[in-house]
Amino acid sequence: MAALAVGVGFMAWVSTSNAVSAVTFKDIGYSTVDATQAEIDFTVTRDPGSAVKCALKALDSKFAVVGWKVVDIPPGEADNTADGGRTVTQRVSVRTESLAVSGVVDSCWVPGSTK
Numbered sequence: 001m002a003a004l005a006v007g008v009g010f011m012a013w014v015s016t017s018n019a020v021s022a023v024t025f026k027d028i029g030y031s032t033v034d035a036t037q038a039e040i041d042f043t044v045t046r047d048p049g050s051a052v053k054c055a056l057k058a059l060d061s062k063f064a065v066v067g068w069k070v071v072d073i074p075p076g077e078a079d080n081t082a083d084g085g086r087t088v089t090q091r092v093s094v095r096t097e098s099l100a101v102s103g104v105v106d107s108c109w110v111p112g113s114t115k
Contacts, residue, residue: 023052023108028089030058030103038067040103041091046110048076048085054108056092058100067096067103 028041038058046052051074058067071092076085094103 022046023050023110025054025105025108027104030100032100033093035099036096038094038096038100038103039091040094040105041089042105043087043089044073044108045083045087046073046108050110051075052108053111054090055106056094057104057106058094058096059102059104060098061101063102066098066100067094069094073108 023044023046025045026043028043030041031039033039040056040058042054042056044052044054051072053070053072055068055070057065060066069092071090073088073090076088094100
């Protein structure tokens with residue numbers, strides 16, 4: 001019985017520590033400025049003390065990548081917001097080689113992380 005309690009406690013700790021250290025993102029929207037530039041709006045949720053990198057891509061009507069950019073999101077400070085400053089909203093301009101009809105976040109990660 002004690003082994004079961006230890007096992008359940010360990011699994012809860014592992015799942016909680018992974019959830020806290022994970023980086024998640026959500027696309028909010030995009031706008032096309034002209035044939036050479038798109039703006040991508042998104043949120044990133046991470047530990048407020050962690051710097052994050054995100055790869056963004058602009059797509060044309062055939063879903064081909066017409067713009068790509070990796071952006072740095074510096075660490076923030078925990079504040080009194082509902083999530084303690086874990087979630088930040090970003091608007092990033094991406095240069096494009098032709099007219100983009102969509103813009104999305106491809107991925108986000110903590111530099112140097114093994115996850």
